[in-house]
Amino acid sequence: MKSNPNKSFSSPALIGLRVRYMMAFDLLLIWFAIVLAFMIRYEALFYVWPYLRASWLYFVLAPLVRLPVYYGFSLYNRMWRYASMGEMKMIVFAGVLSSALLFLLNFGFAPLFDLPYMLSRSVWLLEGILSLALLAGSRFVLRLLQERHRPHELHRANAYVQNPSRVLIAGAGDSGAVVLREVQNNRSLGLHVVGFVDDDPNKQRLSVNGVPVLGDRNAIPELVKRHKIDQIIIAMPTAPGSEIREIVRICELANVKPRTVPGLYELLDGSVRLSQVREISIEDLLRREPVHTDTAAVAELLRGKRVLVTGGGGSIGSELCRQILRCRPAELMLLGHGENSIFEMHNELMLENQRIFNGGVQLTPIIADIRFAHRIKAIFLRCKPQIVFHAAAHKHVPLMELNPAEAITNNVLGTRNVVAAARAAGVERFVMISTDKAVNPTSVMGASKRAAELIVYEAAVRSGLPYMAVRFGNVLGSRGSVVLTFRKQIAAGGPVTVTHPEMRRYFMTIPEAVQLVLQAGVLGRGGEVFLLDMGEPVRIVDMATDLIQLSGLQVGRDIAITYTGLRPGEKLFEELFLPEEEYARTRHEKIFIASNANKLAPGRLDETLAALERAADLNDRDAIIRTLQNLIPEYCPPESEQARVNGRPPYKPNPTIHPAPGSA
Numbered sequence: 001m002k003s004n005p006n007k008s009f010s011s012p013a014l015i016g017l018r019v020r021y022m023m024a025f026d027l028l029l030i031w032f033a034i035v036l037a038f039m040i041r042y043e044a045l046f047y048v049w050p051y052l053r054a055s056w057l058y059f060v061l062a063p064l065v066r067l068p069v070y071y072g073f074s075l076y077n078r079m080w081r082y083a084s085m086g087e088m089k090m091i092v093f094a095g096v097l098s099s100a101l102l103f104l105l106n107f108g109f110a111p112l113f114d115l116p117y118m119l120s121r122s123v124w125l126l127e128g129i130l131s132l133a134l135l136a137g138s139r140f141v142l143r144l145l146q147e148r149h150r151p152h153e154l155h156r157a158n159a160y161v162q163n164p165s166r167v168l169i170a171g172a173g174d175s176g177a178v179v180l181r182e183v184q185n186n187r188s189l190g191l192h193v194v195g196f197v198d199d200d201p202n203k204q205r206l207s208v209n210g211v212p213v214l215g216d217r218n219a220i221p222e223l224v225k226r227h228k229i230d231q232i233i234i235a236m237p238t239a240p241g242s243e244i245r246e247i248v249r250i251c252e253l254a255n256v257k258p259r260t261v262p263g264l265y266e267l268l269d270g271s272v273r274l275s276q277v278r279e280i281s282i283e284d285l286l287r288r289e290p291v292h293t294d295t296a297a298v299a300e301l302l303r304g305k306r307v308l309v310t311g312g313g314g315s316i317g318s319e320l321c322r323q324i325l326r327c328r329p330a331e332l333m334l335l336g337h338g339e340n341s342i343f344e345m346h347n348e349l350m351l352e353n354q355r356i357f358n359g360g361v362q363l364t365p366i367i368a369d370i371r372f373a374h375r376i377k378a379i380f381l382r383c384k385p386q387i388v389f390h391a392a393a394h395k396h397v398p399l400m401e402l403n404p405a406e407a408i409t410n411n412v413l414g415t416r417n418v419v420a421a422a423r424a425a426g427v428e429r430f431v432m433i434s435t436d437k438a439v440n441p442t443s444v445m446g447a448s449k450r451a452a453e454l455i456v457y458e459a460a461v462r463s464g465l466p467y468m469a470v471r472f473g474n475v476l477g478s479r480g481s482v483v484l485t486f487r488k489q490i491a492a493g494g495p496v497t498v499t500h501p502e503m504r505r506y507f508m509t510i511p512e513a514v515q516l517v518l519q520a521g522v523l524g525r526g527g528e529v530f531l532l533d534m535g536e537p538v539r540i541v542d543m544a545t546d547l548i549q550l551s552g553l554q555v556g557r558d559i560a561i562t563y564t565g566l567r568p569g570e571k572l573f574e575e576l577f578l579p580e581e582e583y584a585r586t587r588h589e590k591i592f593i594a595s596n597a598n599k600l601a602p603g604r605l606d607e608t609l610a611a612l613e614r615a616a617d618l619n620d621r622d623a624i625i626r627t628l629q630n631l632i633p634e635y636c637p638p639e640s641e642q643a644r645v646n647g648r649p650p651y652k653p654n655p656t657i658h659p660a661p662g663s664a
Contacts, residue, residue, distance in 0.1 A: 027063050030067075030131055034127050040126055075094060094135070171236040172197075184209070194223075195213065214227075298515075304330050323514050332361060335368055376418060387427070387429045388418070389521070390430065393415075401445075401638070404621050429524065439578055454632075458605055460526040472516075473505065473507055482505075494560050497561075504537040504572065506538075532591060533592060548561075602631065611627045
């Protein structure tokens with residue numbers, strides 16, 4: 001096999017050779033520092049030999065002390081081309097420690113054995129400073145040499161990059177510096193950083209690693225024209241969505257492509273590298289500030305309790321389990337029908353439990369179907385959960401229109417079974433996850449979730465316990481989310497399909513949704529509905545347009561948007577509360593509550609549920625629809641919804657919120 005002339009020192013023999021060379025060089029530097037210290041101290045450039053001869057022992061001891069200390073601080077096996085403050089600290093520590101040891105030998109042990117001092121304190125101090133300076137300087141020179149002599153293969157790769165893209169970096173902080181260093185070290189990326197923009201006035205007219213800060217975000221259009229910028233990298237991974245949106249808007253006005261660096265969590269989980277600059281995702285452009293609630297109160301509620309989550313392998317259920325685990329319950333039970341999702345979630349939680357609490361939280365995976373009442377009751381009586389989060393449900397509107405019996409057996413009767421089991425087992429708190437589609441429902445799925453809400457309200461009335469419901473908008477990133485569908489369609493070259501140009505939805509992130517659920521468990525007293533203030537609803541076609549443009553494509557030219565028409569059960573927009581519900585803000589400004597929801601529970605609910613069960617057993621769609629209409633008068637099936645939409649007054653984005661006296 002032929003040797004590779006471009007291969008760096010990697011074998012043990014070559015590494016050992018490199019260490020010996022560096023140690024020999026450090027030995028010369030140590031001796032030079034001693035000589036230089038005497039010359040400075042006694043101001044004798046050529047007549048220091050008598051002083052050196054009297055201190056010959058120090059010439060022997062200094063290398064014997066300093067070199068092992070340098071080796072112990074791993075100064076011989078570091079890649080100095082990537083040296084940072086960490087390496088500088090190691091150099092300082094090694095220099096100071098070795099000087100301290102020499103001080104003890106010279107001024108501590110020597111008198112004990114009636115030996116003369118090898119050198120004076122002033123010379124010792126000068127020698128220590130000079131040795132440290134030479135040690136640091138040699139590593140700095142080594143880094144410069146390695147920067148100049150990059151690997152040949154990188155030079156060859158760089159040779160093929162012609163006319164690199166001219167880049168402007170938005171953000172001259174730590175992330176911007178990392179991006180600049182990555183671009184400068186990897187010319188094969190085909191990028192050339194022209195400058196930075198940053199809103200901090202203290203950074204104006206300064207430079208980062210030789211690259212100037214040219215202005216603030218408002219200067220982007222002018223800088224794009226002056227410097228012929230091809231793209232802008234937004235190096236602000238922790239910036240709020242409002243700032244990202246504003247910079248993206250300015251970039252679009254300047255007709256330049258914006259991209260953003262990965263967030264820290266993406267780097268830690270290994271999904272991306274610093275050399276990968278990803279496209280902006282819709283999560284970065286959530287059209288409001290993310291909502292954060294009182295996590296301390298949630299932790300106090302859950303700590304030391306036995307908590308059960310139904311649907312523990314789903315999008316919301318799995319995130320619920322993650323956040324509940326961090327509150328250190330006594331036991332966390334994951335109940336789900338899909339064995340694969342529960343298996344994966346249980347394994348993930350075991351690793352996290354071991355890392356955070358050394359395995360101190362008991363984790364119990366349970367495979368069960370909530371449609372089997374006796375099985376669910378037996379599980380609850382055996383496990384004795386104190387708090388239950390009910391996330392198990394079918395959620396896809398078109399599928400449930402085609403399979404109404406499944407929506408009834410799972411969403412309605414399954415909830416009845418879980419609620420009954422909770423009451424039989426003495427569950428202290430019960431939180432059910434509902435949907436904004438349950439308000440004035442036009443789909444079987446929405447009506448089934450409204451029926452499930454009524455079951456929870458009745459249980460709250462009968463038991464007097466804090467059983468409550470939480471309504472979600474559309475959850476970004478959950479399974480089946482419209483955003484994921486759009487991404488796949490864009491990746492396939494289009495078209496992107498939207499049902500109606502005026503369709504609007506409320507959106508929230510998975511962490512927001514889970515925080516709302518957990519906060520409801522704290523605030524609830526029984527029979528309420530909680531809902532997050534999700535800001536203005538977003539037109540689905542606007543979201544599709546944003547995703548296409550931020551993928552570097554143009555609507556119409558690269559990707560087409562086609563309208564397919566409303567699917568059965570879909571509404572143009574969702575509503576948050578029923579007209580009869582008295583809603584107000586809670587003590588958490590971003591959370592609404594309808595405190596009188598339990599007063600809307602109908603009489604003879606058990607009889608209606610029995611009728612629904614019979615219709616579902618027979619798979620009788622007409623009977624299911626009729627029974628749902630009897631139970632939920634506001635339910636408007638698809639055939640009548642079209643007429644309702646056509647005659648609906650102009651859209652009003654958000655209701656006016658009037659705080660109710662004594663609200664939670």
